[in-house]
Amino acid sequence: MRWGMVVDLSKCVRCYACLAACRIEHFLPMGINWPRLVALETGGDSPTVSTYSVRCNQCKDAPCVEVCPTGATTRREDGVVTVDQDKCVGCRYCVVACPYQNRTFLSKDKDQGFFPGRVVTDFEKAGKKLYKHQIGTTEKCNFCAERIDAGLAKGLKPGIDREATPACVNTCPARALTFGDLDDPNSEVSRLIREKKGFQLHPEYNTDPSVYFIDGKIGQSDEPKVDDKADKEPEAIGVGE
Amino acid sequence: MGERKVIKTTCKGCHGGCGVLATVEDGVIVHIEGNPEAPTLGTMCSKGLSSIQHVNHPDRLLYPLKRTGERGEGKWQRISWDEALDTIEQKMKDSIAKHGPSSIAVSQGTGRGYNEYTHRFARSIGTANIITPGYICHSPRLGLYGLVTGYGRLYCDYHGWGGEYPKTQISWAKQLEISSADGEMAVWFLNSLKHVKNLIVVDPRETALSSRATLWLQIRPGTDAALALAMINVIISEGLIDKEFIEKWTYGFDKLAERVKEYTPEKAAEITWLKAEDIKKAARLFAIDTPGCIQIGSSLERQANCGQTLRAIICLLGVTGNIERPGSMISWVPPDTGQREDFFTEIPITDEMRKGIVGSDQYKMGAARTAHSDTVIKQLLNGNSVIKVWFSVGGQQILHLANTKEVMEALKNLEFLVHVDQFMGPMAEIADIVLPAAHWLEIDDIFDMHPRFMIEAHNRVVDPPGEAWQDSKIFNEVGKRLAPKYWFENVEKMLDYQLKKGNMTWKDFSKKVVHARMGKDQIYYKYKTDYWRKGGGFPTPTGKMELYSTVLENLGYDPLPHFQEPGESPVSTPELAKEYPLILTTGYRQPFYFLSQYRNIPWLRSFQKDPVMQIHPDTAKECGIEDGDWAWIESPRGKIKQKARLFPGILPGVVMATANCFYPESPGPLHGLLKSNPNVLTSNNHCDPMYGSPDLTCLLCKVYKAEDDKEE
Ligand code: SF4
Ligand code: SF4
Ligand code: SF4
Numbered sequence: 001m002r003w004g005m006v007v008d009l010s011k012c013v014r015c016y017a018c019l020a021a022c023r024i025e026h027f028l029p030m031g032i033n034w035p036r037l038v039a040l041e042t043g044g045d046s047p048t049v050s051t052y053s054v055r056c057n058q059c060k061d062a063p064c065v066e067v068c069p070t071g072a073t074t075r076r077e078d079g080v081v082t083v084d085q086d087k088c089v090g091c092r093y094c095v096v097a098c099p100y101q102n103r104t105f106l107s108k109d110k111d112q113g114f115f116p117g118r119v120v121t122d123f124e125k126a127g128k129k130l131y132k133h134q135i136g137t138t139e140k141c142n143f144c145a146e147r148i149d150a151g152l153a154k155g156l157k158p159g160i161d162r163e164a165t166p167a168c169v170n171t172c173p174a175r176a177l178t179f180g181d182l183d184d185p186n187s188e189v190s191r192l193i194r195e196k197k198g199f200q201l202h203p204e205y206n207t208d209p210s211v212y213f214i215d216g217k218i219g220q221s222d223e224p225k226v227d228d229k230a231d232k233e234p235e236a237i238g239v240g241e
Numbered sequence: 242m243g244e245r246k247v248i249k250t251t252c253k254g255c256h257g258g259c260g261v262l263a264t265v266e267d268g269v270i271v272h273i274e275g276n277p278e279a280p281t282l283g284t285m286c287s288k289g290l291s292s293i294q295h296v297n298h299p300d301r302l303l304y305p306l307k308r309t310g311e312r313g314e315g316k317w318q319r320i321s322w323d324e325a326l327d328t329i330e331q332k333m334k335d336s337i338a339k340h341g342p343s344s345i346a347v348s349q350g351t352g353r354g355y356n357e358y359t360h361r362f363a364r365s366i367g368t369a370n371i372i373t374p375g376y377i378c379h380s381p382r383l384g385l386y387g388l389v390t391g392y393g394r395l396y397c398d399y400h401g402w403g404g405e406y407p408k409t410q411i412s413w414a415k416q417l418e419i420s421s422a423d424g425e426m427a428v429w430f431l432n433s434l435k436h437v438k439n440l441i442v443v444d445p446r447e448t449a450l451s452s453r454a455t456l457w458l459q460i461r462p463g464t465d466a467a468l469a470l471a472m473i474n475v476i477i478s479e480g481l482i483d484k485e486f487i488e489k490w491t492y493g494f495d496k497l498a499e500r501v502k503e504y505t506p507e508k509a510a511e512i513t514w515l516k517a518e519d520i521k522k523a524a525r526l527f528a529i530d531t532p533g534c535i536q537i538g539s540s541l542e543r544q545a546n547c548g549q550t551l552r553a554i555i556c557l558l559g560v561t562g563n564i565e566r567p568g569s570m571i572s573w574v575p576p577d578t579g580q581r582e583d584f585f586t587e588i589p590i591t592d593e594m595r596k597g598i599v600g601s602d603q604y605k606m607g608a609a610r611t612a613h614s615d616t617v618i619k620q621l622l623n624g625n626s627v628i629k630v631w632f633s634v635g636g637q638q639i640l641h642l643a644n645t646k647e648v649m650e651a652l653k654n655l656e657f658l659v660h661v662d663q664f665m666g667p668m669a670e671i672a673d674i675v676l677p678a679a680h681w682l683e684i685d686d687i688f689d690m691h692p693r694f695m696i697e698a699h700n701r702v703v704d705p706p707g708e709a710w711q712d713s714k715i716f717n718e719v720g721k722r723l724a725p726k727y728w729f730e731n732v733e734k735m736l737d738y739q740l741k742k743g744n745m746t747w748k749d750f751s752k753k754v755v756h757a758r759m760g761k762d763q764i765y766y767k768y769k770t771d772y773w774r775k776g777g778g779f780p781t782p783t784g785k786m787e788l789y790s791t792v793l794e795n796l797g798y799d800p801l802p803h804f805q806e807p808g809e810s811p812v813s814t815p816e817l818a819k820e821y822p823l824i825l826t827t828g829y830r831q832p833f834y835f836l837s838q839y840r841n842i843p844w845l846r847s848f849q850k851d852p853v854m855q856i857h858p859d860t861a862k863e864c865g866i867e868d869g870d871w872a873w874i875e876s877p878r879g880k881i882k883q884k885a886r887l888f889p890g891i892l893p894g895v896v897m898a899t900a901n902c903f904y905p906e907s908p909g910p911l912h913g914l915l916k917s918n919p920n921v922l923t924s925n926n927h928c929d930p931m932y933g934s935p936d937l938t939c940l941l942c943k944v945y946k947a948e949d950d951k952e953e
Contacts, residue, residue: 010453011431011434012449013418013419013427013431013449013450013832014419014449014832015286015287015418015419015832016286016287016832016833016848017284017285017286017287017290017832019287019848020285020286020287020290020291020844021274021285021290023290023291023844024272024273024274024290024293025272030843030844030847033847050452051449114294114843114844115298115299115843118299119297119299121294121296121297121298122268122269122270122296122297123269123270123271123293123294123296123297125269126266126269126271127271130271162277162283167274170274170275170277170283170284171274171275171283171284171285171286171290172284173281173284173285173286173418173424173427173428173431174418174431175284175431175432
C-alpha cells in the first residue's frame with residue numbers, strides 16, 4: 001500500500017479551491033498553505049509553462065525524513081510522510097532538505113489569526129481544540145492522513161469513498177486530482193500514470209515522489225479514459241406533474 | 242465533543258448554487274465542504290469555502306445606522322430597526338406623494354436570489370425604476386434569447402440528458418471555469434469537456450482553457466460581432482448550414498445571407514486582428530462537428546455594440562441548427578414550482594410605471610423592466626433627476642458603473658439613500674441609513690440558478706450577527722409598511738407562497754434542499770412540439786426562429802446583426818489613439834474574488850493582495866514597465882494604479898485591468914475607490930442603442946510606471 005496522487009494539468013483550471021479546502025480541513029494558520037499553485041515548465045516532448053497544484057510529494061526516499069534528528073518526521077507504512085508536532089524541535093533541517101520547498105516552519109508571525117489584534121473567530125477557537133498546530137515546529141501536507149485513517153477504520157477506500165479521500169481531491173471542481181494506491185496496478189492512479197505517462201517532479205532528485213502529473217489535452221479526444229463512460233442518468237428530483 | 246450536526250445548504254459566494262455540507266458543533270461552524278449528493282457533486286470553490294471567514298468578521302455591520310454628520314463624513318449613530326424602517330417609510334411616502342412612485346429607485350448587485358425581492362418590492366410600491374448591473378451582465382442575453390425562446394434563457398447543454406454532449410464548444414469572452422457567475426455551472430462545464438471534440442476559445446489572452454483548446458482566437462476586444470458574422474459568412478458560402486432547420490424553422494435567412502456577404506473572413510480578419518484562416522477554421526469546426534454550444538461571457542455585454550454582437554452569435558446558432566438539440570443550446574423547463582421570477586412578474590408593470598422608467602424612451606430593450614443606470618446618473622448630475630430616493634441592496638453601483646467620478650458627484654444629489662450590506666463600503670459610506678444584512682450561512686431562503694432547471698434551499702447554519710437581517714426579511718418589513726397587500730406575515734409564509742405551485746412548504750423544501758427537473762424530465766426540441774405553439778414553432782411573431790428580427794424592427798432597431806467599432810478604438814478615434822495608444826479592457830477576474838467582493842476576506846486576499854493588470858512584455862517594455870511594478874493606467878477620464886503583470890499570453894497592445902476593485906481596509910468614505918478601480922477610466926457616453934451598455938471592455942488608454950502604490 002502506497003498512497004499517491006495524480007494531478008491532471010490539462011484539467012486543473014487554477015482555481016485555488018484545493019488551497020481553501022486544505023485550510024478548512026486542517027484549520028491552517030493564516031500564514032500557511034500546505035498545497036500551492038506554482039508555475040513550472042511541463043514535462044513531455046514540447047514543454048511549456050503550466051500552473052501546477054503542488055503539495056508534499058510524500059517521497060519514498062524523503063530527504064526530510066533522513067535529516068530529521070528527532071524522529072519527528074517519519075514515513076508511515078502507507079507511504080505518508082508525517083511530522084509529529086510533539087517531537088519536532090523546530091531545527092528546520094527538513095525545510096532546507098526538502099528539494100521541493102514543501103515544508104513551512106510555523107513561526108509566530110504566521111499564526112496571527114484571521115483578524116490580528118481584533119477578534120478570534122469561533123472557527124479559530126474550535127480549530128485550537130480540534131487540530132493541533134504548534135508554533136516553532138514544521139508543517140506540511142499529510143495527504144489528509146486523518147481522513148485516510150478514519151476512513152479505513154470504517155472500511156472505506158481512500159480515493160474512492162469521499163470520507164476517506166483528501167479534502168483537496170474532493171473539492172476540485174475540475175476533477176483534476178485523483179487519489180489512490182500506487183502499489184495497486186488496478187487503481188485509477190496507477191492506470192493514469194501508466195496510460196498517460198505520468199511524471200514526477202524533478203526525478204533527478206531521486207526522492208521518488210508519490211505525487212504524479214499528467215498533461216493530457218482538452219478538446220483533442222485522446223485515449224478513452226475510465227471516467228469517460230457516459231454519466232449515470234441523473235434522477236429527476238421531485239418533479240410533480 | 243458537544244452536539245455535532247451537519248446542515249445541508251446552498252452556497253451563494255458567487256451567483257452560487259453549489260451544494261454545501263456545514264458541520265456545526267455547539268453552535269459553531271467547524272467544517273464546510275461540498276455536498277456530494279447535490280448536482281455539484283461535492284465540489285466547492287475557494288470563495289465558497291472561505292465563506293467561513295464571514296462569520297465573526299470584525300467588520301460586519303451589526304445594527305442599523307443613521308448618518309449624523311455630512312454625507313460621507315463617516316459619522317454614524319446606531320438606531321433601532323423600528324426607527325430605520327419608520328424613517329424609510331416616511332421618506333418614501335413623502336417622495337411618492339410629491340413626485341410619484343417612479344421617484345423611488347431600488348438597486349441591487351448581481352441577481353443572487355434576492356432580485357425576486359427587489360423587483361417585487363419596487364413593483365409593489367408602483368415603480369419600475371430598478372437599477373441592476375443586468376444591462377452589463379446577462380440581461381442583454383436574456384432579452385435577445387427571449388426573442389427566440391420567449392422566456393429569455395438559452396444555456397449550454399453540458400448535461401447530456403438528451404443522449405448527446407456538445408461536440409464543439411465555443412467559450413466566448415468567458416472563463417466559466419473560474420469566473421463563472423454560477424460556480425455550479427463550472428462543474429458541469431468542466432465535466433462536459435470529457436466529451437468535447439473541439440474547444441474554441443475566443444479571448445484576447447491565454448487562459449487555462451485556451452492553452453489547451455483546439456483553436457484559440459486571440460481577438461481584438463470589442464470586435465466579436467465581426468467574427469460571428471464572418472463565421473456565418475463562411476458557413477453559408479461553404480454550404481455548411483443546417484438546411485432542414487433553416488428551411489423549416491427560421492425566418493429571414495436570405496436577408497441574413499445577404500447581410501453577412503460584406504463580412505468576408507478577410508475583412509473580419511482586418512477588423513478583429515485574427516487570421517482569416519482561423520476564422521474559417523472556427524466556422525467549419527462549429528458547423529461540421531455538431532451539436533455545439535456557445536458559452537458567452539458578460540464581457541460582450543460591457544460593450545456598446547452588445548445587442549448586435551449577441552444577435553450575431555444567436556444567428557450563428559440558428560444557421561447551424563444548434564438550438565434545442567441535445568448537446569446544443571437549450572431553454573430548460575423549470576421545475577413545477579415555476580420560475581422564481583413569477584414572484585414579481587405576478588405584479589405587472591403598468592403603463593404608468595413604464596412611462597416613469599428612466600431611460601425607457603431611449604433604450605427600448607434594456608429599460609423596459611428596469612432603469613438605465615447611466616441615465617439615472619446623468620439626470621442626477623444635471624439636476625433633472627426623476628429619482629429622489631434610492632434603496633440600494635448588496636451591489637455597489639458607485640463601483641461598477643462607468644465613470645466613477647461622475648457617479649460619486651451624482652449620488653450626492655440624492656435626497657435619500659438607504660444601503661443594505663454586510664460591510665461598510667464606498668456605497669454605504671454615502672448613505673443616509675445603512676442596514677445590516679445576513680450572509681448566506683445565516684439565512685433561510687430559496688436559491689434559483691441561472692439555467693433555471695432547479696431551485697435549492699439556503700438553510701440557516703448560524704444566526705446572523707448582531708441585528709443583521711436577511712434580505713427577504715428586510716424587503717418584507719419595508720414592503721408591509723408601504724404596500725401591505727403584497728407582503729407577508731413573516732418570511733416563512735413568504736417562502737411558502739413562492740413554493741406553493743410545487744405543492745411544498747418551506748419546511749418540506751428546506752429538508753429536500755434541491756428541487757430539480759433533470760434527466761429525462763427535460764424537453765428538447767420544443768419547437769417541434771406544441772410546447773411553445775400549437776403545431777410546433779417558436780414563441781415569436783412569425784412562429785419561427787427570427788434570424789431577421791421583426792421585434793427589433795418594430796422597435797426601430799436593425800433587424801439584422803451588424804458590427805460597429807467601439808466608441809474609442811484605433812479605428813474609430815485614430816486621433817485619440819495617438820495619445821492613448823493601448824486598448825483597455827476591464828474584464829480581468831480572479832477565481833477568488835467575485836466582482837467587488839471578498840478583498841476583506843483574509844484567506845482570499847492572501848491569494849492576490851493588489852489589483853493586477855496584465856500586459857504583454859513587449860508592450861510593457863515600450864511603456865517602461867517591469868513585472869511587479871505599479872503602473873498608471875490613464876484614459877481621457879482619469880488615471881488609476883494597478884500592479885503590472887507581464888504576461889506573454891495577452892495580445893500585444895492590450896491592457897487587461899482587474900475590474901471592480903477597492904480596498905476595504907483603506908479609510909472611508911472611499912476605501913481606495915479611486916486608486917485602482919478601472920471605472921475611473923470608463924465612459925458612460927457611448928452606449929448600446931438597445932440595452933444602454935457602455936463600452937467597459939473596449940476603450941483606449943496609456944500606461945506608464947508609477948513610482949509607488951500610494952494613493953493620490
Ligand atoms: S482545485 Fe483542482 S482545478 Fe482548482 S486549482 Fe486545485 S487542482 Fe486545480
Ligand atoms: S516533498 Fe519534501 S517534505 Fe514532502 S516528503 Fe518529499 S522531501 Fe519530504
Ligand atoms: S492532501 Fe490533504 S493535507 Fe495535502 S494538500 Fe490536499 S487537503 Fe491538504
